[in-house]
Amino acid sequence: MKLLMLGHSGVGKTTYMASMYGTMQFPLNGFTLRAIDASAHVRLITICRGILAGTYPEITDQRSEYQFVLVYEGEDFFPFSWIDYRGGALTESSGTLEGASLVKDLQSADGIIMFCDATALAQRSSVSKQLGRMATLLTKSFQDLTFPKPLTVVFTKCDLIQQVDPALVQPVQALLDAARANQHVYGRYVFTACGPEMIGVEVPVLHSLYVGTMSLVQVLTALVEQSRAQEERHRTAGATVGGLVGDLIGVFVGLPTHAELANAHSNRAAAQLQAIQPLIAPALDLAVFLESYTAF
Amino acid sequence: MTTAIKITSLGTSGAGKTCFMLGMYSAMQLGVRGFTFSTPDLDLDLRLTSEWRNLVDTQGDDRWPPPNDKAQTLMFDFNFGFKRIMGFEWYDYRGAALNETTKDEQLGGLLRHLEQSEAVILCLDGNQFAVPLDDSGRTVVGARTGVLRMNQLLQKVRTAGKNPSVIVTITKFDVCSARPAEEIVREIKELLNPLFIQGGKWLVALCPITLGRALSNDRLRGAIDPKNVHLPVTFAIHSVLSNILDEKSKRRESADASARSLRDGFLASWWNRAKIEKFQREAEELRRQIGDIGSNLHLLGTELVQSAYIYYDGVEQ
Numbered sequence: 001m002k003l004l005m006l007g008h009s010g011v012g013k014t015t016y017m018a019s020m021y022g023t024m025q026f027p028l029n030g031f032t033l034r035a036i037d038a039s040a041h042v043r044l045i046t047i048c049r050g051i052l053a054g055t056y057p058e059i060t061d062q063r064s065e066y067q068f069v070l071v072y073e074g075e076d077f078f079p080f081s082w083i084d085y086r087g088g089a090l091t092e093s094s095g096t097l098e099g100a101s102l103v104k105d106l107q108s109a110d111g112i113i114m115f116c117d118a119t120a121l122a123q124r125s126s127v128s129k130q131l132g133r134m135a136t137l138l139t140k141s142f143q144d145l146t147f148p149k150p151l152t153v154v155f156t157k158c159d160l161i162q163q164v165d166p167a168l169v170q171p172v173q174a175l176l177d178a179a180r181a182n183q184h185v186y187g188r189y190v191f192t193a194c195g196p197e198m199i200g201v202e203v204p205v206l207h208s209l210y211v212g213t214m215s216l217v218q219v220l221t222a223l224v225e226q227s228r229a230q231e232e233r234h235r236t237a238g239a240t241v242g243g244l245v246g247d248l249i250g251v252f253v254g255l256p257t258h259a260e261l262a263n264a265h266s267n268r269a270a271a272q273l274q275a276i277q278p279l280i281a282p283a284l285d286l287a288v289f290l291e292s293y294t295a296f
Numbered sequence: 297m298t299t300a301i302k303i304t305s306l307g308t309s310g311a312g313k314t315c316f317m318l319g320m321y322s323a324m325q326l327g328v329r330g331f332t333f334s335t336p337d338l339d340l341d342l343r344l345t346s347e348w349r350n351l352v353d354t355q356g357d358d359r360w361p362p363p364n365d366k367a368q369t370l371m372f373d374f375n376f377g378f379k380r381i382m383g384f385e386w387y388d389y390r391g392a393a394l395n396e397t398t399k400d401e402q403l404g405g406l407l408r409h410l411e412q413s414e415a416v417i418l419c420l421d422g423n424q425f426a427v428p429l430d431d432s433g434r435t436v437v438g439a440r441t442g443v444l445r446m447n448q449l450l451q452k453v454r455t456a457g458k459n460p461s462v463i464v465t466i467t468k469f470d471v472c473s474a475r476p477a478e479e480i481v482r483e484i485k486e487l488l489n490p491l492f493i494q495g496g497k498w499l500v501a502l503c504p505i506t507l508g509r510a511l512s513n514d515r516l517r518g519a520i521d522p523k524n525v526h527l528p529v530t531f532a533i534h535s536v537l538s539n540i541l542d543e544k545s546k547r548r549e550s551a552d553a554s555a556r557s558l559r560d561g562f563l564a565s566w567w568n569r570a571k572i573e574k575f576q577r578e579a580e581e582l583r584r585q586i587g588d589i590g591s592n593l594h595l596l597g598t599e600l601v602q603s604a605y606i607y608y609d610g611v612e613q
Contacts, residue, residue, distance in 0.1 A: 091346075093339045103338060132325040132348070136341040139334040142378035174326040181330030181377030 001080040001212045003205070004105050004141075006134055007115025009087025012156040012194060014060050015051060016115070017084055019194035020201040021068075022048025028202055029285045034076070036067035051194055060086045063101060070209050072282040078209050083109070090133055106141040111150040111208040114138065118155040118164070118191065121171050135175055145184040148218070150211035152188050152204040159193035176296045186211045187296040203293050210286040213279055220276045227269035234262035300371070300383030301536050303529065304410045306449065307419030308442040309363050309391030312467035312507075315351065316419060317388060318361075319507050319522040320529060321372070322348040328526055329595050332375045336383070340370060351507075355517045364390045367405050374533050376592055382533060394442050411453055415461045415532030418446050418488070422468035422506075425480045434487065443487045451490065461499040461535035462491055463528040469504035470512040477504060481605055494610040501531040502605040524603050531604060534596045541589045548582040551575045 005013045021044040024033035035041040044066075047057045063085050070078040083105055085098070092099035106112075120130055142149065153172060158164045169176070169189060179185045188207045193199040237243040238258025247257040256264070307313045321344050324333035335341040351359050367389035373380045387409040393402035410416065424437045438444050453460060464484060466472070472480060481502055491498045505525050510518035555575035558568040565572065600606065606613040 091342060093342060095339070099338075132322055132345045133341065135325040135327070135332065136334045136338065136345075139332060139373070139375060139378045140338065143334075143373075143375065143380055145378075172326070174328060174332075177330045178327050178332050178375070178378055182379060183377075185378070 001078070001110045001209070002083065002105075002108060003080060003111045003113060003208050004083045004109035005085065005113050005115065006090070006106075006137060007087060007154075007156075008090055008117075008130060008134075009059060011087060011115040011117045013084055013087065013115055014047070014057050015194045016154065016156060016192065016201060016204075017066075017082065018044045018047035018057065019051055019198050020205055021045070022052070023198050023201050024205070028206075029289045030073045030282070031077075031202075031206065031285070032071045033205070034069045034071050036069065036079075040066050052196055052198075054196065060084055062086055063089070063098060070205075072285075077278075077282055078213060080209065080212070090137065102137075103140065106137055109141060110212065111152075112138065112141055113152045113154060113204045113208065115154050115156055116172060118158045118168055119160050121155070121168060122161050131172060131175065135178075138175070138179075142179075142182060142185055145182065148184055148186055148211055148215045150186045150188075150208040151179055152190065152207050154200075154204050155189065155191045157193065158191040158199065159195055159197070164191045180296050188290065188293055189296065190293050200293075203290070206286055207290055207293070210283065210290055213283045213286065217276055217279050217283060220272050220279075224269050224272045224276070227265045227272060231262045231265035231269065234258045234265065238262065299536075299540070300385060301414040301532070302385045302387070302409060302412050303415045303417060303532055304387050304406070304413045305417040305419055306394060306406075306410075306442070306446050307391055307467075308394055308421070308440070311391060311419040311421045311441070313391060313419045314361050314364060314388060315507060316465065316467055316505060316525060316528075317370075317386065318344060318348045318351060319505075319520075319525040323522050324526050324529075327375075328530075328599055330377055331530070331596070331599075332378065333529075334373045334375060336371055336373060344370075352520045357516060359516065363392075364388060366390065367393070367402055369409075374529070376595075381592060382536065384529065384533070394445055407449070407452070410449060411456050411458060413453075413458070413460050414536050415463060415529075416450065416453070417463045417465055417528045417532070418443070419465050419467050420484065422466050422470070422472045422504075425466060425472045425475070425483060428475070428479065429483050434483070438487055441487070447488065447490055459497070461501070461532060463501045463503060463531050464488065464491075465528050466502070466504045468506060468511070469523075470506040470509045473504075473506075473509065473512065480504075492607060492610045497609050498607075499535055500607045501528070501600070502607075503527040503531070503603065527600060527604050530596055531600055531606075534593060534600060537589055537593050537596070541586060541593065544582050544586050544589070548579050548586065551579040551582065555579065 005017065007013050021033055021035070024031070035044065050057065063083065066082045068080055068082055069076045070080065085102060089098040089102050094100050094103055114134060116130060155168060176187060179187045188203070190200040190203040192201055194201060238247060243258050250257060305313050321333055326332065347361060367387065370386045370388060372384050372386060374382045374384060387406065389402055389406055393400065393406055396403040420441045420443070424441050429437055450462065466480065484502060485492045490496060491500050503524055505527070506523050508519050508521045555572050558572050559565045
C-alpha cells in the first residue's frame with residue numbers, strides 16, 4: 001500500500017510523520033510501527049525527540065519515500081510505503097521533475113493524507129489559498145477510482161488555536177461532501193498537535209491501513225465466493241447424466257472429473273478463507289480504535 | 297457520461313468575464329453539494345489558482361487582471377464526488393472583439409465557438425444597473441453592455457439551427473444590491489426582450505453574481521468573497537443533463553417497445569429470445585443511467601432555485 005501526504009509548505013507534514021513514527025513505537029491497541037530501513041528509523045526518532053523537546057524539523061527539500069510495516073501483537077502485519085513531498089511541489093508545473101513525479105504518485109497512491117493548517121483555516125481569508133490546488137490534486141487522485149481509497153484530512157497545529165471544534169471543519173466541508181459522494185472514498189478527519197503533547201497523530205496511518213485491510217478482506221471474500229460458486233457448479237454438473245458421461249470420456253483423455261474440479265475449488269476457497277483469518281482481529285481492533293474519530 | 301460541451305461568455309471589455317471565470321473556478325474547486333470543477337491540465341489549474349490568489353491578496357489596481365489581448369480555449373471538468381460527469385470548453389477572448397466586424401479574426405473565432413455552444417453566458421456589468429433606467433438610459437445601457445450586439449449574435453445562432461440555453465449574469469452585483477432585484481430583472485428582460493417573448497422557446501436564467509459585497513465601497517481594497525459565481529455553469533450543465541435525460545428516456549422507451557413487439561405472436565418469445573435479451577439489457581442500462589442523471593439533476597436544481605431566476609418561453613419557472 002502506498003500512502004501520499006499532500007499539503008502546502010510549512011503545514012507540518014514532516015513534523016507529523018516523525019511524531020507519528022515516534023508515538024507508534026509504543027503499542028497502541030496492540031499496534032506499533034517499524035521502519036524497514038534502520039537509518040530512516042534513526043532519523044525519524046531523532047526528529048521526534050526534537051519535537052518532544054520543542055525543536056521542529058527543517059522544511060523538506062525533496063521527495064522522500066519511506067518503507068514501514070504496521071506490527072500487530074509483535075508480528076509484522078501490513079507493509080506500506082509513505083511518500084513525503086516538499087510542500088512547494090504542489091505549486092510546480094508538471095514540466096518540472098518533482099511536479100511530474102507528484103502527478104504520477106497521486107494517480108498510483110492507494111491512500112491520501114491531506115494536511116490543512118488549523119491556524120490558517122481559523123483565519124478564513126487564506127482558505128482558498130490553502131485548499132484550491134489541493135482540491136484539484138485530490139480530484140486527479142480520485143477521478144477514476146474503482147476500488148476503496150482512504151482519505152484522511154489532518155488539521156495540524158491544533159495546539160496553537162484557542163478552540164478546537166467542528167467549526168474548524170467548515171472551510172473544507174464542501175470538499176468532504178465531494179468525498180462523501182464518492183462510494184470508493186473512505187474519509188476521516190482528525191485534529192492533531194505535534195509537540196511535548198502529541199494529539200491524534202496515530203489516526204491518519206491507522207485509518208489508511210484499516211481501509212487497506214478491509215479492502216483486502218473484501219477482495220479475498222469475493223474470491224472465496226467465486227471459488228465456492230465454481231465448486232457448486234461442478235458438483236451440480238457432475239450429478240447430471242451429461243456430466244457423468246463427460247467425466248467418463250474425460251478420464252480416458254486425461255481430463256479431471258467434475259468431482260475433482262469441485263474439490264480443487266473447495267480447497268482454493270479454504271486457502272483464501274485462511275488468508276482472511278489473520279486480518280480479522282487487527283481489523284476489529286483498528287475499527288474499535290477509530291470509532292471515536294469522525295468519518296465522512 | 298463523458299460528453300464535453302461548449303460554453304461561450306459574451307460581454308464587453310470590462311464587464312468582468314475573466315474575473316467571473318476565475319472566481320467561478322476558485323469557488324468550484326472546493327465545490328457545492330459534492331459538485332466540483334477541475335482542469336484536466338494541472339498547469340492550467342496552477343495558472344488560474346495563481347491569478348485568483350493575486351486577486352485575493354493584492355490591494356490596489358494590480359489586483360484586477362489586465363484586459364485580455366488574445367483568445368484562449370480553456371478545458372474544465374464538472375465532477376460529482378470527484379468523478380467527471382461532463383467536460384466543458386470555455387472560450388475566453390478580448391471583450392472588445394464583440395464590436396468588431398465578422399471579418400476580424402477574434403470575432404470570427406468567437407462566432408465559430410458560439411455557433412457550436414450548448415450554453416451562452418451573457419455578462420452584463422452591474423454598474424450599468426446601479427440606478428433605475430428610464431427610456432434614454434435604456435438605450436445608453438443597451439449600447440454600453442453590448443446587449444444589442446448580443447441579441448444579434450443570438451439571433452444568428454438560432455438561425456444556424458442551434459438552441460443553446462442562455463445565462464444572463466449581472467456581474468459586480470454588489471454595486472446595485474441596494475435596488476430590488478425584481479426591478480433589475482424587469483429592466484434586463486426589456487433589454488434582452490427577444491429572449492423572453494412567448495414562442496421564442498429560449499431557456500434563460502438570470503444570475504446576479506459578485507466577487508465580494510465589500511467591493512462596492514472599495515474595489516481596490518475590499519475583501520474578495522464571491523457569491524453565486526458557480527450558478528451560471530451549474531445552470532448550463534443542468535440544461536444539458538436535462539436534454540441527455542430526455543434523449544435517454546426516449547431510447548429506453550424505444551428499447552422497451554422493441555422487446556415487447558418481439559414477444560408478440562406464437563413462439564415469438566422463444567424465436568426472438570436473443571434479440572429480446574439485447575433490448576432488455578439496453579433498457580436496463582439506460583434505466584440505470586437515467587437514475588444517475590436524475591439524482592444529479594435533482595441536486596443541481598436544488599442549488600439553482602435558491603438564487604437564479606429561470607424562464608422558459610418567456611414564462612418564469
